[in-house]
Structures are given as structure tokens and as C-alpha cells.
Amino acid sequence: MMKDKVVLYKKIPEQQKLLLSQMFNLICFDNIDESNLKQFIHEIKDAIGLIGSGVKLHQEILQHALNLKVISTISVGYDHFDLEYLKSRNIALMHTPDVLTDTTADTIFTLIMCSARRTTELNNFVTSGKWSNNLKDDYFGVDIHGKKLGILGMGRIGYAVAKRAHLGFDMQINYYNRSVNSKAEDNLNAQKMELDELLADSDFVCSILPANQQTDLLIGQREFELMKDSAIFINGGRGNVVDQNALAIALKNQTIRAAGLDVYEVEPLPQSSPLMKLKNITLFPHIGSATSETRVAMITCAIENLKAAYIGDLTKNCVVS
Numbered sequence: 554m555m556k557d558k559v560v561l562y563k564k565i566p567e568q569q570k571l572l573l574s575q576m577f578n579l580i581c582f583d584n585i586d587e588s589n590l591k592q593f594i595h596e597i598k599d600a601i602g603l604i605g606s607g608v609k610l611h612q613e614i615l616q617h618a619l620n621l622k623v624i625s626t627i628s629v630g631y632d633h634f635d636l637e638y639l640k641s642r643n644i645a646l647m648h649t650p651d652v653l654t655d656t657t658a659d660t661i662f663t664l665i666m667c668s669a670r671r672t673t674e675l676n677n678f679v680t681s682g683k684w685s686n687n688l689k690d691d692y693f694g695v696d697i698h699g700k701k702l703g704i705l706g707m708g709r710i711g712y713a714v715a716k717r718a719h720l721g722f723d724m725q726i727n728y729y730n731r732s733v734n735s736k737a738e739d740n741l742n743a744q745k746m747e748l749d750e751l752l753a754d755s756d757f758v759c760s761i762l763p764a765n766q767q768t769d770l771l772i773g774q775r776e777f778e779l780m781k782d783s784a785i786f787i788n789g790g791r792g793n794v795v796d797q798n799a800l801a802i803a804l805k806n807q808t809i810r811a812a813g814l815d816v817y818e819v820e821p822l823p824q825s826s827p828l829m830k831l832k833n834i835t836l837f838p839h840i841g842s843a844t845s846e847t848r849v850a851m852i853t854c855a856i857e858n859l860k861a862a863y864i865g866d867l868t869k870n871c872v873v874s
């Protein structure tokens with residue numbers, strides 16, 4: 554019997570490709586860019602499934618995939634898809650929550666620590682040969698333990714960050730969400746607040762919000778002005794949430810102390826960005842889930858999601874059907 558066709562659009566280990574090719578006629582692309590987009594569009598014309606990440610698969614591309622039944626993204630975020638369009642076509646979208654929660658929380662906590670203790674600046678201080686005598690207090694950092702952490706987006710990852718902060722670092726947790734997170738309130742004594750109150754009250758403000766219409770540019774000049782001048786701002790969710798020019802001005806004028814970012818309005822972050830010139834910022838290249846173990850777990854999860862959706866089981870990890 555002819556196997557149905559699935560197009561993979563990300564480089565994954567051969568062993569995991571095997572799991573797909575046992576069940577499907579598998580066509581593989583390591584990534585999609587201008588050089589192979591036409592070939593990709595040609596291949597998806599008769600595909601029933603797509604699996605991969607890092608590509609915005611909009612209507613202009615997907616309109617060619619006339620037999621498409623399921624897209625399995627190797628990510629928890631799904632802002633790079635037009636959900637209304639997928640619904641109108643009855644295409645199921647599957648994603649990979651949970652398997653990356655702890656790793657992403659570790660990354661975000663690393664940003665908190667690097668920003669508070671100025672590890673990038675101090676690393677440069679040592680490697681540039683400036684460490685010649687006792688460190689002067691203009692290189693000192695600030696404590697993390699015992700401070701107030703404001704979480705924007707108390708979901709799976711928000712909770713995992715708050716758990717590290719409260720149980721490991723004695724931090725008091727504030728949070729901003731549309732719904733109440735009873736688990737965070739019961740286990741971590743977290744307090745739900747309006748955005749402005751959280752910004753004014755927190756020593757660290759940490760966004761793990763997804764990209765959606767309501768989160769777009771949620772944090773701009775007004776919000777940075779509401780923060781303490783000692784505040785440290787962290788973004789490990791999505792870049793659309795933050796007005797980067799307003800952040801650069803707040804950091805330059807030191808109306809907030811420091812920032813740590815893993816995600817940006819445009820990725821990769823252009824060299825011309827004003828954020829590149831600042832000392833009081835730690836920049837990661839979108840590595841929230843980027844450990845070997847977690848990336849393998851995400852691919853495995855996405856393969857299982859694809860197979861389940863293919864046989865009509867949309868009970869787990871389905872964003873739209």
C-alpha cells in the first residue's frame with residue numbers, strides 16, 4: 554500500500570527520521586529559505602502532514618497544500634501560524650508543551666542570574682585583562698534571593714520559573730495573567746496583580762508571555778517608567794511583547810538597572826539594534842529549550858503528535874483542529 558506523504562522541514566537525527574519513514578513517505582528538508590522555497594511548495598502539494606519548526610507557514614504557502622490534514626510544530630509557541638486559516642481548512646495544528654518547560658525555566662533563571670550578577674560584563678573584564686586588583690564597587694551586582702519577582706504569564710513555564718525563585722531563592726512572587734493560577738497561589742504564595750501594580754512592586758519583571766494581539770508591545774516606555782529604577786527586566790517569552798527602542802532608552806538612561814533577553818521583535822537580532830551597544834544587558838540567541846536532551850524530547854513529542862493526529866486522535870497537544 555502507498556504510504557501517505559509527510560514533509561519534514563527541519564534537520565533532525567536520523568533515528569528520529571526513521572520513526573517517521575516507517576509510517577510515511579517522508580520528504581526531508583533541513584530548513585526552508587529562499588533557495589528551496591519553490592521546491593518545498595512543490596513537495597507539500599500532495600502531503601497530508603508537515604513537521605518542523607522555525608518557518609512561518611502562512612496562507613500563501615499553505616494554499617498549495619491541498620491534501621494537508623495536520624501540521625506538527627516542534628515548538629510550544631504557535632504564533633507563526635494563522636489559526637483562523639487553519640481552522641477554515643480543517644488542518645489540525647499540534648505543538649509540544651511540557652517537554653520543554655523545565656529547560657526553558659532554567660534558561661530564564663540563567664538570564665535573571667546573569668543580569669543581576671553582571672556575568673557578561675565581568676567575563677569581558679577578566680578576558681580583556683582589566684582584572685589587576687580588587688574589584689571596585691562599580692562592578693558589583695545585586696542580590697536575587699529575598700527579592701520580589703513579577704511574572705508576566707503564569708502558565709507552565711511561568712510557574713516553573715516561579716518555583717525556582719520561591720523555593721530556591723526565597724523570592725516573593727507577583728504575577729499577571731488573565732486567569733487565576735491556583736497552583737501558584739497555593740504552592741508558592743504567588744499574588745495576582747494588575748500589570749501596573751506588578752511593575753511598580755517587583756524587583757525583577759520577567760515576561761514569559763506568548764505572542765498574541767493583546768500582548769503586542771505590552772511593555773513600552775510607560776511600563777518601563779512604572780518600574781523601579783533598580784528593576785531588572787527579563788524576556789523569555791516572545792519579542793513582540795516589548796518595545797525594544799523604549800527598552801534601549803530605559804537601559805541607556807538607567808531608568809531601570811538591567812535587562813536579559815532571549816527573544817526579539819526580529820530574529821536574529823540585527824547588528825544595528827540599539828540593544829547591541831549597551832553594557833547593562835544580557836542577550837541570548839533564542840535558546841530557551843536548546844539543550845540536547847530537550848530538543849530530542851521535543852522532536853519525539855512532535856512525531857507522536859503527528860502520528861496521533863493522522864489516526865484522528867486530537868486529545869493531546871492539539872492547538873486547533
Ligand SMILES: NC(=O)C1=CN([C@@H]2O[C@H](COP(=O)(O)OP(=O)(O)OC[C@H]3O[C@@H](n4cnc5c(N)ncnc54)[C@H](OP(=O)(O)O)[C@@H]3O)[C@@H](O)[C@H]2O)C=CC1
Nearest residue numbers: 630657706707708709710730731732763767789790841842
Ligand atoms: N525562549 C524560548 O525559547 C521559549 C519561549 N517560549 C514562549 O513561552 C510561551 C509560554 O509557554 P508556556 O508557559 O508553555 O505557555 P502557557 O500557555 O502555559 O502560558 C502562557 C501564560 O500566559 C498567559 N497569557 C496569555 N495571553 C495573555 C494576555 N494577553 N495577558 C495576560 N496573560 C496572558 C496565560 O494565562 P491566561 O490565558 O489565563 O491569561 C498563561 O498563563 C510560549 O507561547 C512561547 O511563546 C516557550 C518555550 C521556549
Ligand SMILES: O=CC(=O)O
Nearest residue numbers: 627628629630841
Ligand atoms: O520558542 C520556542 C517555542 O518552543 O515556542
